[in-house]
Amino acid sequence: MNKQWWHDKVAYQIYPKSFCDTNGDGIGDLRGVISKLDYLKELGIDIIWLSPIYQSPFADQGYDISDYYKIDPRFGTMEDLTELIAEAKKRNLSILLDLVVNHCSDEHEWFQKALKDPEGEYGKYFYIRKGRDGKEPTNIRSYFGGSAWERIGDTNLYYLHLFHKKQPDLNWENPVVRGAIYDMINWWLEKGIAGFRIDAIMNIKKALPFHDYAPDRDDGLADCRLMLKENEGVMDFLKEMRDATFKKYNAFTVGEVFNEKKEELNDFIGEDGCFSSIFDFSQTVFGASEKGWYDNQPVTPDDYRKCCFDSQKRAEGIGFLSNIIENHDEPRGVSRYIPEGECSDAAKKMLATLYFLLKGIPFLYQGQEIGMENVPFDSIDQFDDVSTLEEYRVARRNGLSQEQAFEAVKRYSRDNARVPFQWDDSENAGFTKGTPWLMVSPDYQTIHLQRQSADPDSVFSYYKKLIALRKAEEYKDTFVYGQFTPAFEEKERVMAYYRTGNNQRILVIGNFKMAEQEIELDKPYKNILLHNYHTAGGNGTRLLLKGYEVLVLEF
Incomplete structure (x- = not known):
């Protein structure tokens, strides 16, 4: 690998909307990001991805x-x-921007011109089709x-929008x-950004x-998605885009790619792939139901392990995945992957x-480094997210009571991750001196950066150690390029793997349950590189792992 x-x-x-507000309007801003660069540097960050900051009517939080x-x-x-x-x-x-090119806003100049003359030049910038017998051109949702087709005025013409009706597909x-x-x-x-996170890119090719x-x-x-499974030729577009843009600037690109086939992975992230990396979403899509969120199945610790390990094996020898536990489109990772009632520092x-x-590029999402959790919402009226409100309606239409539908959607709502960052225990968690655009989670008085910065045993302090370990000269090559090998897969609720480099073998092992578990190693370890407890149990080749204990061991 080069x-x-x-x-x-x-x-x-x-x-950005929920990171740091400097002008008191309740919305985070770029000056807020500037003011926190030293904080991010202290944490150990190298690359900053900004969710959309472009001009937008905000029908879908700037993705329009x-x-x-x-x-x-x-x-x-x-x-x-x-x-x-x-x-x-x-x-x-380095700064990454969000690249949103499957669709634009219906207020974009191109679409406004298309509305004036749907059969003209700008009408061809979009998918405009005639209706059938007064109905939409097809039954795509x-x-x-709701329908992915929106009628244009009182004509028999419709335009395609795979997302919000204010997001016409290009x-x-x-x-x-x-x-x-x-x-x-x-x-x-040319303005000096280092690359892009690329949004919803598999949607650009229609069948x-x-x-x-x-x-x-x-x-x-x-x-x-049934239509998208049929499409062929998306890679032609992606490689054309790479050659016309990213390649010339040696830009870093990470694609939001769902359900790629194993045989396609090399085209995405191989030596000559169209992107530098793609996100591993195997855990986030696990248990998802076609019926809606209300029917989703929770991810067990062993499910989580299998998802991670399958992805690692799939990418071995091909390229780098980008690894996450959460982002702006998902609930908080600690609330999703740690069984209910077991969440702790x-x-x-x-x-x-x-x-x-794991092998790949680790991505953190704001607030993850202080262990922010899902929000204890108590009313559907507290949600802003369009997908959450739609999933609530879906659950109600399928016979769930108001209480059942609310419980179903609050677990998966994107707003869990979109509430303001919790800087301190002052009003509005130190995010704004105004009225925040979205409620602040009520747990901010106990979970906030100011307290954790002063505590050597905090989640924040641990993330700093974790990042420093991955970057340590002595171990960097093994963590970045070393081989991944699963371990102890026969043990229920144990997640363990080796990272092996030149003359170096490191075991990462975690007990994914509250009860103790005993592990027999094949030989004694040399050093404990990282540990979430003060002392380790066992001796020689025997590990006695406490509840939710994790060890990084050098052999």
Whole structure:
């Protein structure tokens, strides 16, 4: 494997709206990000990914872009972003932007021109089709519920939106559209950003011509992913984009790619892949039901282990996955993967270690480093997220009571991760002096950075040690490039694996339950590199793991 500048980096996702507000309007901003660069440097971060900051009407939290070349005034100005890039570079930090090119906003100039003349030049920038007998062109359901087709005025024409109706899909079959997108990407790379996280990119290729699918719910519609499974040729678009943009700048790119086939992985992240990396979503999609969130199955510790290990085996010898436990589209990882009633600081540290030292690029999401948990919402009215509100309606339509539907969606809501960052125990968790756009989690008085910064045993202090260990010169090559080998898979609720490099063998082992577990090693270990307790049990080749104990052992 040819070594790349990003292989040994640690990345951090910022959801700007909820990170740090400096002007008191209740919304985080770019100046807030600038003010926290030293904090991120102290934590050990190298790459910062900003969720969308472009001009947007915010129908889907900025993922509906009305102008790709402008910063939304909620976040600040282009001058603020230029300063952020410059200040980051002074600290050897790289900035990634979110690249959202499957769709734009219905307020984008292109779409407004398309509405005026659907049969004209700009109509061809989108998927506009005639209805059938006064109904939509096909029965595709959008990701957010309801038909993926929206009628244009009182005409018999409809436009496709796989997401919100204010997010019309761009027609990637049109080379003029692709050219305009590539020009925009290069414009941003020229401004000095290091690359992109690439949103919903598998959706850019549609199975044409459009047609109906067998309905999978009582609404008579079919999941749009059925169409995406049929499409062929997306890699042609992705490699064209890579060659026209990323490759010329040696940019780091990480794709949001779901359900890629094993034989395609090399095309995505191999030596000549279209992206530097893709996220491993195997754990986040596990247990998901086509019926809706209300029917999802929880992820057990052994399920989690299998998902991680299968992904590691799949990517071995091909390239680097990007490893996460949470992001802006998911609930908090510690609330999802640690069984209910068992969440503790020890468990949070264990989960952090187990995912972080897998082969790949570790990504943290804001607040993860202090162990932020799901929010104890007590009313459906507290949610802002469009997908949460739709899933609540789906659950109600399927016979769940208001209380049952609410319990079903609050566990999986994206708003769990979108509440403000908890900086301290002052009003609004130190996020804003105004009224926050989304409620602050009531646990902020006990879970906040200020307290944890002063506590050597805190989750935050542990993350600093974990990041420092992965970067330590003595062990870096093994953690970055070393072989991954599963261990003790026969043991229930034990997650363990070896990372093996040149003359170096390291075991990462965690007890994924509250009761003690005994492990017999094949030979004695040499050093304990990291530990979430003060003392280790056992002797010689025998480990006696306490509840949610994790050890990183050098042999």
